Amino acid sequence: MYVAGGSSSSDTESGASTEEADNDAYPHGGRLCVASLARCRPRVLQARSKMYLWNVLTVAVFYTLPVIQLVVTYQRLLNQSGNQDLCYFNFLCAHPLSALSDFNHVYSNLGYVLLGALFLAQVWRRHQQHRRKTPTQKELGIPQHFGLLYAMGIALVSEGLLSAAYHVCPNSMNFQFDTSFMYVTSVLCMVKIYQSRHPDINARAHATFGVLALIIFIGLVGVLNANFYFWVAFTALHLVTCLIMTFQIYYLGRFRLDGGVVYRAARALLRRPLAAVTPTHCGRCVLL
Known part of the structure; x- marks a missing residue:
């Protein structure tokens, strides 16, 4: 009986501490608001x-x-x-x-x-x-x-x-x-x-x-x-910027440009050409 009473009291204390933690995390009556994020x-x-x-x-x-x-x-x-x-x-x-x-x-x-x-x-x-x-x-x-x-x-x-x-x-x-x-x-x-x-x-x-x-x-x-060289450099810079921004928007900011991107893309294109050119997220692709 003593052990059972101790366990019930510890459960009560842990439940109270959990409620206090929830109230600290969500101060607006326990509801999740934008400010809580x-x-x-x-x-x-x-x-x-x-x-x-x-x-x-x-x-x-x-x-x-x-x-x-x-x-x-x-x-x-x-x-x-x-x-x-x-x-x-x-x-x-x-x-x-x-x-x-x-x-x-x-x-x-x-x-x-x-x-x-x-x-x-x-x-x-x-x-x-x-x-x-x-x-x-x-x-x-x-x-x-x-x-x-x-x-x-x-x-x-x-x-x-x-x-x-x-x-x-x-x-x-x-x-x-x-x-x-x-x-x-x-x-x-x-x-x-x-x-x-x-x-x-x-x-x-x-x-x-x-x-x-x-x-x-x-x-x-x-x-x-x-002059001609300026427009060539500007066009190249503009296209590269648009390409990087497109990748960032399509992958929701999770795209990372590293040295192995070209290798992985070429390997995927050789192994599964149809799947490589098919967009995974069609909705984002249409919006872009």
Whole structure:
């Protein structure tokens, strides 16, 4: 009887400890929520998200100010010398105003700035609502990355300013001003879409902007010296990148490129040619 009583008490204690462990793992009434699947702490995710904002602000300030100085200098040279070949204007639809030779195209970029400011106001409003929530309410749903949203708004405002600066004196040398933050906005949108489905996985801001710098550099070389060899190298790089990304999407990130991939593929093609060329996951293949 004593042994039986001891075993029952130990079973009760183990059951209680199991319930406590379950409550610690699933703090929301023992239910599995999205927040329970997050491995990173909210502070870590918030710090990583803020890095996007500070990187975009730094790039925007140190990129926009020299651009504005350059195009204003171009406009002054055009007005003083009368050499209209410095800039490429469509005089059929250009409306000069004051010192600007093409005011309407500069003014047309105001929409980018206003839309970016409205987006920033909406993000700030959502951020304030999130701050007023209780700690338990903050753990519900996916982790919020407000720094990434602020970065998207700053990028949209910067795109409006730089596009307006380009239209002050449009030419082939200034074309990069109009497109740089288009790349930034597109990449930030892709990162945000990925983060919405993978809230615990956030790309490093430094790596993201490093890739952006490479893309902008390739675009700059294409504008300055787009010869035959450049297009051959660009096409090869583009095809290899698309191939690697296709493998990553098809195999859900489990694809690893090593020295034996070509050997294994050739061996499978020789042994079972039909099975080697038949896709294992037809749904993913159709989507790709």
